[in-house]
Amino acid sequence: MMPADKSTVPAPSEIVATFTENLDQSGSSLALVNASGNVVAKGGSVSTTNPKQMTLDLSSQPLDEESYTIRWTSKSAADGDLDRGTTTFTVIAGPSLPIGSSEPASPSPSLVASPSAIDSTTPSPSGAGGTSASSTNDALIPIIVALIVLAALGLWLMRSRARVR
Numbered sequence: 001m002m003p004a005d006k007s008t009v010p011a012p013s014e015i016v017a018t019f020t021e022n023l024d025q026s027g028s029s030l031a032l033v034n035a036s037g038n039v040v041a042k043g044g045s046v047s048t049t050n051p052k053q054m055t056l057d058l059s060s061q062p063l064d065e066e067s068y069t070i071r072w073t074s075k076s077a078a079d080g081d082l083d084r085g086t087t088t089f090t091v092i093a094g095p096s097l098p099i100g101s102s103e104p105a106s107p108s109p110s111l112v113a114s115p116s117a118i119d120s121t122t123p124s125p126s127g128a129g130g131t132s133a134s135s136t137n138d139a140l141i142p143i144i145v146a147l148i149v150l151a152a153l154g155l156w157l158m159r160s161r162a163r164v165r
Helices: 133-164
Strands: 007-012 014-018 029-034 039-043 053-057 067-075 082-097
Touching: 014 029, 014 067, 029 053, 039 053
Parallel strands: 007 082
Antiparallel strands: 014 053, 029 039, 029 067, 067 082
16 A cells, blocks of 8 residues: 555655455445545546556645545455455655655555455555465364364273273
């Protein structure tokens, strides 16, 4: 995401979000909301040269010095899956921020259709987003524990039957 999540920057002239899959313009959007909860700008257009990238032009909307939330919705062009999330940043006094000059991007949301992380070499909106290796491991832990408990129970039953004979 440009600006990066939780960053403090001069007022940007646009918001750029890069996802892991091509976007369907009909279901993808960006909305900029100020600290009072008012929508400052909404819409966004998918790039014709990079269909994984969406831009929201802010050049006609001067931003005050305050915190903002970017609410994003992405629709995968591949399978139609929808994903939603938010990213925050704070505007400080200073010249408008040209795209490509902010601090390095942080990982951000990905499409539900593609659980891999957002390309962190380009600015992008995960947060939280897709599934990661750690969440896969988190799902395996209860299964392994259940197998150990069943094995222990089976061993206990076999010993109990052996004593009865």
